[in-house]
Amino acid sequence: MFVVIFRAKIHTLDEEYTRTAARMRELALGQFDCLAFHSVTEGQEEIALSYWPDEASIRAWKAHPEHVCAQQLGKARWYESYTVQVALVAREYQHSNSAPDQPQC
Amino acid sequence: MFVVIFRAKIHTLDEEYTRTAARMRELALGQFDCLAFHSVTEGQEEIALSYWPDEASIRAWKAHPEHVCAQQLGKARWYESYTVQVALVAREYQHSNSAPDQPQC
Numbered sequence: 037m038f039v040v041i042f043r044a045k046i047h048t049l050d051e052e053y054t055r056t057a058a059r060m061r062e063l064a065l066g067q068f069d070c071l072a073f074h075s076v077t078e079g080q081e082e083i084a085l086s087y088w089p090d091e092a093s094i095r096a097w098k099a100h101p102e103h104v105c106a107q108q109l110g111k112a113r114w115y116e117s118y119t120v121q122v123a124l125v126a127r128e129y130q131h132s133n134s135a136p137d138q139p140q141c
Numbered sequence: 142m143f144v145v146i147f148r149a150k151i152h153t154l155d156e157e158y159t160r161t162a163a164r165m166r167e168l169a170l171g172q173f174d175c176l177a178f179h180s181v182t183e184g185q186e187e188i189a190l191s192y193w194p195d196e197a198s199i200r201a202w203k204a205h206p207e208h209v210c211a212q213q214l215g216k217a218r219w220y221e222s223y224t225v226q227v228a229l230v231a232r233e234y235q236h237s238n239s240a241p242d243q244p245q246c
Contacts, residue, residue, distance in 0.1 A: 039228055041190065043179060074148060076183045083181045083188045085146065117237035123144055123228035132222035
């Protein structure tokens with residue numbers, strides 16, 4: 037499984053950002069092979085994580101016309117700067133106070 | 142380069158959390174080989190990213206006595222649940238409105 041890590045310094049978020057972010061999430065999860073999506077914003081900092089089965093899915097998603105348009109708006113209006121990293125998940129473990137720990141593999 | 146992705150659902154954060162989080166960051170960056178650390182919290186959601194040169198550094202950091210104590214407090218008091226993922230960064234690119242785009246390698 038791959039993860040795309042988007043770390044951004046926000047410039048200005050507006051109503052179009054909110055609509056676009058919701059649409060991008062819907063598209064990625066519904067029409068592409070995105071496995072999960074998590075986004076957290078605090079002040080001017082944003083981290084968004086999306087999970088994918090392979091790099092081909094990530095490239096297809098990056099090239100989708102609506103997503104290309106959103107990327108252009110992001111550069112022009114919403115973000116001062118950002119970094120995108122593509123990483124291969126090697127291992128993971130979880131803890132939940134409502135469930136026993138899973139093995140650390 | 143490796144990234145450790147910590148995604149948590151927060152239960153309750155207190156003053157000891159704030160002190161411990163600052164100390165853990167200082168230790169990781171100052172006495173271990175952590176390359177960078179970014180943490181964002183929104184409501185009950187937290188994402189923290191730490192970057193490392195290799196898996197040996199990550200294991201040494203995980204096993205440090207002060208960090209083990211912090212992990213136990215995290216489970217017992219601060220977090221309802223969390224997921225930790227270790228991933229290998231395959232590629233990255235950046236954009237900044239104050240600098241030309243770097244090549245997408």
